[in-house]
Amino acid sequence: MSRPRRALGMSCWQWLMLFSIALWSAGASAGSCNGRFPNPITDVCWKCIFPLKLGGIPLATLGMEDGTNDDPPLICACPEPPPVFYRIGLGISFWEPARVAEAVRTPFCSPTLGGEQLLDANPLMRQGDDFRVSGDEEKAFYHVHWYNFPLFTWLTFLTNTVCDSGESFDLVMLSEYEPTWNRDDLSMILSPEAVLFANPLAQAACSADCVAASSSIGPLNALFWCAGCQNSVYPMTGNVAGHESALTSSLLTVQRMHTKMHRSFISLDMASTDSMCGARARPIIKKGAFKTQMLLPRAYTSNAQFYGETTALWGAGRQYPVQGEDFSYLIFRRRTCCAF
Secondary structure (H helix, E strand, C coil): CHHHHHHHHHHHHHHHHHHHHHHHHHHHHHCCCCCCCCCCCCCCCHHHHCCEEECCEEEECCCCCCCCCCCCCCEEEEECCCCCCEEEEEEEEEEEEEEEEEEECCCCEECCCCCEECCCCCCCCCCCEEEEEECCEEEEECEEEEEECCHHHHCCCCCCCCCCCCCCCEEEEEHHHCCCCCCHHHHCCCCHHHHHHCCHHHHHCHHHHHHHHCCCCCCCCCCCCECHHHCECCCCCCEEECCCCHHHHHHHHHHHHHHHHHHCCCCCECCCHHHCCCCECCCCCCHHHEEEEEEECCCCCCCCEECCCCCCCCCCCCCECCCECCEEEEEEEEEEEEEC
């Protein structure tokens, strides 16, 4: 009589285990996309809009670095339609929070929009991960989403009267629809020069870029193939070899996407002195003209970081399991313009 009872007891235990696993799986799938709407007041590093300069003369810095960017001239002129022809103005420069970049593991997941699943992911679509072992090497893969996020325009701050870019909120890029983002070999079609930098000497030069990006100098624009302390810009895909942490890998994929967008003339230069009257298309990104500030999963508002800057001084505690493994960064771009 004891044997049937034991069998019945084991059967009930197995059913209980299966039911628990099913509930856990349902909860995990439902919560696979996490996030929240950033608070534009408390989650943004507002002092990072400085230094504010007038013709190269610092009006306010608040301890922020300007890097190696050129100072605008004090007096400038921009062409206008007849009968004005030219308008005279004052050259100013500042840092504008203008873009948001997401690095996510789940396709079409948007943590910045409150954990919204933008589209239903195809089951065959590649999933992201931040701990994939290949031999003795750890690798990672992230999808990247790029948004127009013109905070100044929304708050009618500074650009309401001068240097208004006329932009509005928009979804610019989804790496899920970028066929070269998943495969390193396909990315060679758009960036064949990657072969030139796939050698120890070129990669060793990135150490200097790491040191410069982590100091007041800012990243070295001449070393355009380097991503500073985050490794190499090539290949321009979501695959990260030599994965060290989710934070560094997510920053690297964000910089790669931004570099790719410059190559495609989707992202424009607004930092140079010759772009004071309007944005210019440049195939090579000016790394020193951009900074990142973490919005999610845990906002860091003490400072913004140049591309390639080390995460050792600020990255502790910014990532946590389950709900803190997808990232959102606010992109500051340096603006030079002719204010009328």
